[in-house]
Structure formats: C-alpha cells, structure tokens
Amino acid sequence: MDHKILQTTRELIDEVGYPALTVDQVATRAGVGKAAIYRRYTSKAEMAFAATMYEQQLPPFAGTGSLHGDLLALVRTFHVRMATPAARQLAPALISELAGNPGLDTRFQDTFLAAEQAAFAEIIEQAVARGELAGTVDPAMAHLLLLGSLASALYILNLPVDDAMVTDLAAAATAGITALADRHHNDPERAAEPR
Amino acid sequence: MDHKILQTTRELIDEVGYPALTVDQVATRAGVGKAAIYRRYTSKAEMAFAATMYEQQLPPFAGTGSLHGDLLALVRTFHVRMATPAARQLAPALISELAGNPGLDTRFQDTFLAAEQAAFAEIIEQAVARGELAGTVDPAMAHLLLLGSLASALYILNLPVDDAMVTDLAAAATAGITALADRHHNDPERAAEPR
Incomplete structure (x- = not known):
C-alpha cells in the first residue's frame, strides 16, 4: 500500500502540479482510505516529499x-x-x-x-x-x-x-x-x- | 504612513507571533485602511518581511x-x-x-x-x-x-x-x-x- 500511495502521488504531481494536489485525489485514485494515508504521513507536504525525495x-x-x-x-x-x-x-x-x-x-x-x-x-x-x-x-x-x-x-x-x-x-x-x-x-x- | 504600518506590524509580531498576525489587525491598530496596506505589500508575508528585515x-x-x-x-x-x-x-x-x-x-x-x-x-x-x-x-x-x-x-x-x-x-x-x-x-x- 505504501508503494501504491507514493506511486499515485508522483503521477498526480506530474499531472496537476504540487499546489493543486490533494490527499483526497491520491486516496481515490490509489483506492485507499484517507485515514490510511494520514496514518503514514501527517500532511500533503510530507506525503509528496516521501514520494519524490525520501524514496x-x-x-x-x-x-x-x-x-x-x-x-x-x-x-x-x-x-x-x-x-x-x-x-x-x-x-x-x-x-x-x-x-x-x-x-x-x-x-x-x-x-x-x-x-x-x-x-x-x-x-x-x-x-x-x-x-x-x-x-x-x-x-x-x-x-x-x-x-x-x-x-x-x-x-x-x-x-x-x-x-x-x-x-x-x-x-x-x-x-x-x-x-x-x-x-x-x-x-x-x-x-x-x-x- | 509607511513607518506607522511597519511599526505596528513589529509590535503585533512581538505580541501575537507571526502565524496569528493578520493584515486586518495591523490596519485597525495603525488606523489605516487595508487597501493602503495592500497598495504597498502584496501579502502579510511581504509586510512582515518589510517590517522585520528590509528596514x-x-x-x-x-x-x-x-x-x-x-x-x-x-x-x-x-x-x-x-x-x-x-x-x-x-x-x-x-x-x-x-x-x-x-x-x-x-x-x-x-x-x-x-x-x-x-x-x-x-x-x-x-x-x-x-x-x-x-x-x-x-x-x-x-x-x-x-x-x-x-x-x-x-x-x-x-x-x-x-x-x-x-x-x-x-x-x-x-x-x-x-x-x-x-x-x-x-x-x-x-x-x-x-x-
């Protein structure tokens, strides 16, 4: 699930840009609950950072x-x-x-x-x-x-x-x-x- | 008026901190219109920067x-x-x-x-x-x-x-x-x- 969240985040940053990215979009497209995302990352910024740089x-x-x-x-x-x-x-x-x-x-x-x-x-x-x-x-x-x-x-x-x-x-x-x-x-x- | 706006901004940053500062508070206490502030600075961040660092x-x-x-x-x-x-x-x-x-x-x-x-x-x-x-x-x-x-x-x-x-x-x-x-x-x- 980690991989799916991060992969989807990267796709959406490419498509809509970071400012327009939302955690909702990532949850919907990755097919996971928002709660699952927020258990891993405190915010959109941390999720995006994990997707583009930590990894x-x-x-x-x-x-x-x-x-x-x-x-x-x-x-x-x-x-x-x-x-x-x-x-x-x-x-x-x-x-x-x-x-x-x-x-x-x-x-x-x-x-x-x-x-x-x-x-x-x-x-x-x-x-x-x-x-x-x-x-x-x-x-x-x-x-x-x-x-x-x-x-x-x-x-x-x-x-x-x-x-x-x-x-x-x-x-x-x-x-x-x-x-x-x-x-x-x-x-x-x-x-x-x-x- | 410039001086008054910047002085008031510094006072309010000391009192309430930058995150809680608003352009409204500065306008009210300095006795100027918000429009006068926005003619000089595009945002709260620029106003605060001018007050604390440019000057x-x-x-x-x-x-x-x-x-x-x-x-x-x-x-x-x-x-x-x-x-x-x-x-x-x-x-x-x-x-x-x-x-x-x-x-x-x-x-x-x-x-x-x-x-x-x-x-x-x-x-x-x-x-x-x-x-x-x-x-x-x-x-x-x-x-x-x-x-x-x-x-x-x-x-x-x-x-x-x-x-x-x-x-x-x-x-x-x-x-x-x-x-x-x-x-x-x-x-x-x-x-x-x-x-």
Missing part, C-alpha cells in the same frame, strides 16, 4: 580517489534530484511546514538528513585516511557547506543553477572543508588567528 | 583589513538579525510565498538581495586590491557560500547555530572564495583539474 535511495558510494572528486560527484547527483520541477515546487512548501511541525521536522532530521550526512561522513573518513585532510570535520558542517548552499540557491534565492555553478560549489566546499580540518586539527597558530 | 539597513562598511575579518564581521551581523524569533518564524513562510509569487520574488531580488550582494562585492574588491585574492569572484556566489549556508542552517535544516558555527562558516567561505579566485584567474592547470 530515492542514495546511489552506492563509489569513491573517486579525491575529496574534490567525491564532493563533485555527490553534488551533481543531488543537483539532478533537487532541481526537478516537482522538487522545486515542493521544497518551499515543505520548508514552511517543517518550521511549524516539530514531529515532521524530527522525522526529516532522523531519516532524510541523517542519510545525507552519513554520505559526507564516509567521504570525509576516506579523505582523512588518504591524508588529504588533517583530521575529521563535522559531517553536518560539510553537508551544510555543499548542499545547504545548493538548497539556498534553488529554494530560497531562486537562482539559476547550472553545472558550472555546481562545479564551483564543489571546489569551494573542498577548500572550505580542508580549511576547517586545518583549523581544528593542525596549525594552532592559524586556528587562533585565521587569515 | 534594517546594513551597517556602514568598516573594513577590517582582511578578507576573513570582513566576512566574519558580516556574517556575525547577519546571524544576529536572521536568528531573531521573528525572523525564524517569518522566513519559512516568506520562502514558500516567494516560490509562488514572481512579483514578490523580483522585488526581493532587486532590493534586499541586491543590497546584500553589494556588500560582498565591496569586500571582494578590497581583497583583490590588497592582493589577497587572485581576481574577482562573483559576489552572488560569495553571498551564497556564506549567507546561503547560514540561511539553510537556520530556515531549512533548523540546526542550532552558535558563534563557533558562524566562525567556521566565515573560515570556510574565506577558503572557498580564495579557491574560486584561483580557479578562475590563476593557475590554469588547477582550474582544468582541480584537486
């Missing part, structure tokens, strides 16, 4: 051999899924709902966000093991530097985002993460008085 | 003598205003409204965002003049790296943000902007095959 698993991690290469591959994957018309319609509504719905925010943090941050933890661990980073960096901060700025560009600032910009974001995040590793692990002088 | 001018730019110092001073100023309870209530609603209201988005881009990006343009120009940067960097990208990530942390990811995190954001943005200047102006080898 897409991260691709298995295939290291490229460099911090910059890994971050560039990751941000390109996320850019594709974050910039779809459905995601661009949905994200601002979800942002508004997360702010007013602590239960939804907790689920968002514990599932979606935790999975994204785990991908950064793995990339950082490998960069430390290769000696590319002076020490570990908080994966939540690395996530914020790369995907937080991308989310701002797409969903808050409504900037056009092309591959050149995604490439610049990866280069800047690589330099930023490297600088934080230096600040926190190396070079106490620079940590006290960074340039 | 606060950027402090005059006082250079610290280094790119990192300038970015740290700037992000601290913005953190204070972006993290107020009123701003945290309002921003997610405004984000949702900007996505569905192209006219409002254009005003947001041309006033608020343009003023923020101009501050980055000045900081970058001075860093280039001092020889700290190999060449200029798109101020919109510099803005995104520093304030875009901060906005994501506060308004999308709902992370706790303390001064240590703000300091890390400034250090990472400094390194990121420096790397982009190198990529675009210097060192064609590194630009073609960044590490």
